[in-house]
Amino acid sequence: MAGGPSTPELAIAVGRAGGLGFLAAGYKSTPAVAAEIAAVRAATAAPFGVNLFVPGPPAAHADLVAAYGGRLEAEARRQGARLGQPRQDDDEWEAKLDLVTRERVAVVSFTFGCPTHETITRLHEGDIAVWVTVTNVREAAQARDARADALVVQGSEAGGHRGGFNDAEGGGTGLIALLRLVARSVELPLVATGGIADGAAVAAVLCAGASAAQVGTALMLAPEAGTPTAQRALLPEPIPTRLTRAFTGRLARGMVNRFMVEHDRAAPSGYPAIHHLTGPLRAAARARGDADAFNLWAGEAHELAQPQPAEAIVRRLGADARRVAAEVATRLQRP
């Protein structure tokens, strides 16, 4: 949940409930990530993870990005904001790797690509477990071959960015089907993610072969989450979600709003250049509370998010999963 919802407070509360909290290192400076790690450590001895973005090659020709920027000039004027520099960067990849290695966090998960075998070995030498986000069977096999310890299996239902290796892959596969396909090909622990918003869904993904469930949107109404106020008001509403490149140049699922509708078709694949291009517009819209002009990342089950403390949410999901699994097991035992 990079870009806002992820906070140290959220990771702390999740850990207090017996869950594995995560810090999103993407989009943040390395010192900011270091400060968040220190904040979690100061509050709890519970293990937690850090999520890193794997840098990729530039995805769009500069002229496509420039054309999209030209289109957004009117949007910027309308908002009284300036477009950002559409720069290509690596999100401080090496510095963040150094940081998590030095800090020996319990788990480092990766999004947008598979780290090399060398990188994974280096983390293993620090006793750090490596999880890689995958969206299809090919990526799962590649992550296994690079010696990942677990796979975060992201279904098409997931909010935010598609976490796979290639932005051209499209919308992905539904979570149950994907878990079954991956489980058949790769013998690694699977962490299911995508549209999991309550305990029944947790029980469902465990039946489908996952060792654990990873939730994002389900925590977005917790007071500990950094969810923008304007988005909090909309999450419980029956607003459809869609995949779009309009905000960042990389496919991501968000609630449909004006910016998405107006710019989706024009947006090229061009992450992170377009992320930087639209950044100031999005920040201005968030500050104004204009939910029609920034990214409302959310999974397909966002209406089920509950405004509860994160600790209560995690405990509820666990208890409900336990109850539902027992009920289904009992029902199926009947002659």
Add this chain to the structure above:
Amino acid sequence: MAGGPSTPELAIAVGRAGGLGFLAAGYKSTPAVAAEIAAVRAATAAPFGVNLFVPGPPAAHADLVAAYGGRLEAEARRQGARLGQPRQDDDEWEAKLDLVTRERVAVVSFTFGCPTHETITRLHEGDIAVWVTVTNVREAAQARDARADALVVQGSEAGGHRGGFNDAEGGGTGLIALLRLVARSVELPLVATGGIADGAAVAAVLCAGASAAQVGTALMLAPEAGTPTAQRALLPEPIPTRLTRAFTGRLARGMVNRFMVEHDRAAPSGYPAIHHLTGPLRAAARARGDADAFNLWAGEAHELAQPQPAEAIVRRLGADARRVAAEVATRLQRP
């Protein structure tokens, strides 16, 4: 599984395993459906269902359909076949309703729309249970208000046609998220469908709130299924699926092939006119065994389909679901 895979033999075998077999009445003449009902009744006393297509308004302007037909002329010449008449029809709606009412089949399920309250009442008077296929919460509420007895909740993973009320709805929602959203809004038994190919997936959808699982692709390699030979060879392969209107003018999920790639973008929403237009081409391609030129409907988990007798498949799914649910329940009981 209209248009080929559905056969009386398949419904009979599913019933023998304790499942509820279905006959697909869509695309068939009423006498042909009557003959299939008689064939099932002659072989078994087990209950079974019949699936009907609800007719809708014409979806495309005739000139859009004509333009698509013009584009397909080259395809027809290449195959030495003729295009069909792009006619608008109602799939013998009234005659088929009369048939299933007269025959008092156990269940009639509906696809592509919600029958009126009057139609449902008429079926209820014949002690026929009415199931309506839904793809979102709005459709679920409409079906409940029309007095449906159960909802077939179709996830985005499903092979073949999107079964919802409106072709403009797009790709739908992943099955777990959709089940959770529908279960919260509508108190009716839910039949889960979409990408369910093994017992673990059955256990998963039961945990997610379904009362039953409906499988299609999982049965397509059974000898009793009418699956085209050329498609049988491809089902176990890791070929991606996509939604397309290229074959029928209505969104349906199939394995990607040449016809889909070449014509997808040009195809308007125009069911059943385009279904009739391409029918002879598809029949010719099936007869030649040319899997690049007919519709390879399949769900997202098609690689998991097993070449077993249908009775063995249904029994395996049941036994594996029971085992998996018990394992997960036990695992979650641990302190």
